[in-house]
Amino acid sequence: MRRLILCVVTVIALGSLLAAVRLAPPQIAPVISQAIGAVHPRISPDGKTIAVSYQGAIWTIPRVGGAMTRLMHDAGFDIESTWSPDGEHIAYVNSPRFGAGDLRIVTKTGQPVNVPKRIEVLGTVAFQKIEWLPGDRVFGVLRVDGQATGLSWVNWKTGETKTLAPAPQWGRYAASVDGQWAAFTTTLDQPGQQTGNDGVSADVWRVSINGGDPEKLFRFPSRIHDLCWSADGSGFYVVSELGGGQAHNDVWHVPLRESLQRMRMLTLGQADEDRPSVSREGRWLVFTDN
Secondary structure, eight states: OOOSSSOOOOSSOHHHHHOOEEOOSSOOOOOOOSOOOOEEEEEOTTSSEEEEEETTEEEEEETTOOOOEEOOOOSSEEEEEEEOTTSSEEEEEEESSSSSEEEEEEETTSOEEOOSSOEEEOOBTTBOOOEEETTTEEEEEEEETTEEEEEEEEETTTOOEEEEEOOOSSOOEEEOTTSSEEEEEEEOOOTTSOTTSOSSOEEEEEEETTOOOOEEEEEESSOEEEEEEOTTSSEEEEEEOOSTTOSSOEEEEEESSSHHHHOEEOOOOSSOEEEEEEOTTSSEEEEEEO
16 A cells, blocks of 8 residues: 555554654654553644553553553543644543443543533544534534534533534544634435445535524535544545545545635545544645554
8 A cells, every 4th residue: 555645543553553654755654562542632732642442441541652552441432532722632432332331531640630510522423422622512413411512513511502504414524633624524415325325425514613594515526424624724634535446435625615626635545534633734644444
């Protein structure tokens, strides 16, 4: 497998779990090492540390390699971590069944932080990703004190909420690195196609974090399984099976404007790429390769 990036965080390889993807022109084969079953990698804002879910707990590991550190010992499954913008805290979902669950917060060394209100992360089907926005706000598909708020953010300290759009049943979503925009996808259902991934394309929308009418950005010519913004907000990293009729998912870079004319494939492998995450300065991109 040849890539337009330096190395891959992988579900099946510890070496690529420890490594991040450098967005550079040279095509260098990924590093493969000892297998490990970690998922949901999220790189810290400074690009030095990766948080993952492994054996039902949140762990951190240096991007360059080294010892993994387990942060918590909660009952259930700790999944879908996200870093605070200053890199000092990690929010995650504590789920009884590896799905929807309660928002939890710890320091980067694993000290629990009290969350005054009950905040549940509902997500969409098989997707409970959350993002940490500036000002103590967490973004996702949420329920706060029993009230569903759709695709929204909540200030976890005060309980203030803002609904940005109805929750797309099968959609995927992401917040921009600067915390100013939310993007989400909607699927184009076709009768008789695979449940949950219906349709041969997906629409990508953005909406201001402050609210307003969503703006349709483009129609992507394949199903989208996850996405994240580029660090400078000029485009997206999209996970899709687009390309040569392959059964696996690859990572594509899609500019915000002229997207279909200038999009490019970043990976071409024999497995499913998933869960892209970019560091704040834009130097590193991590994802799983399972």
